[in-house]
Amino acid sequence: MPLGQGQSNGSLTLQIDPGMLTLLPFEEGFQESPWTKLYHVPPPPPPQPPGVFINGETEIKVDLIDVKADPPTVTYTYTISPVSLQDPLIVDWSSKSRHVQFADHTAQSTDITFDLTGLTRVGRRRTVQVDVSVTDALGTQVSDSVTVTIAVTPTT
Numbered sequence: 001m002p003l004g005q006g007q008s009n010g011s012l013t014l015q016i017d018p019g020m021l022t023l024l025p026f027e028e029g030f031q032e033s034p035w036t037k038l039y040h041v042p043p044p045p046p047p048q049p050p051g052v053f054i055n056g057e058t059e060i061k062v063d064l065i066d067v068k069a070d071p072p073t074v075t076y077t078y079t080i081s082p083v084s085l086q087d088p089l090i091v092d093w094s095s096k097s098r099h100v101q102f103a104d105h106t107a108q109s110t111d112i113t114f115d116l117t118g119l120t121r122v123g124r125r126r127t128v129q130v131d132v133s134v135t136d137a138l139g140t141q142v143s144d145s146v147t148v149t150i151a152v153t154p155t156t
Helices: none
Strands: 012-017 020-025 051-055 059-063 073-083 090-094 100-102 109-115 125-135 141-153
Touching: 051 125, 051 141, 059 073, 073 125, 073 141, 109 125
Parallel strands: 059 141
Antiparallel strands: 012 020, 051 073, 073 109, 090 125, 100 109, 125 141
16 A cells, blocks of 8 residues: 555555665564664775876977077976875986986976977977885875976977
């Protein structure tokens, strides 16, 4: 009998199964706690594995006039995005290129200055690698690298 049609009192139990709700009449002697689980909450997704990513420009275009400046440099900001790492973090930025200098090689965000010496003509390119190594409070060590290409374009 549908609820509300001829039934004025009594109790019903709501049974919840995946994809289905069922109302059952209360049965004498059935003991159920007054607080029951009404829905299933899926477990949280597993944590992502520890890692780090470098955020910053990977294709830099410089005007010919910039390479004739004194000193011939350009500066861009690079930042890390840590994943599943425990603070505090120990950061170490590095590059094997002599054309790369870090404002602060231990900061999570740093300005990197690229030396343009030798890039004297339109169309000339230089490719450098920027690396970062990060160690978290638990001793987990992760790293990332990006390749940065600097290209000389005509002065506009």
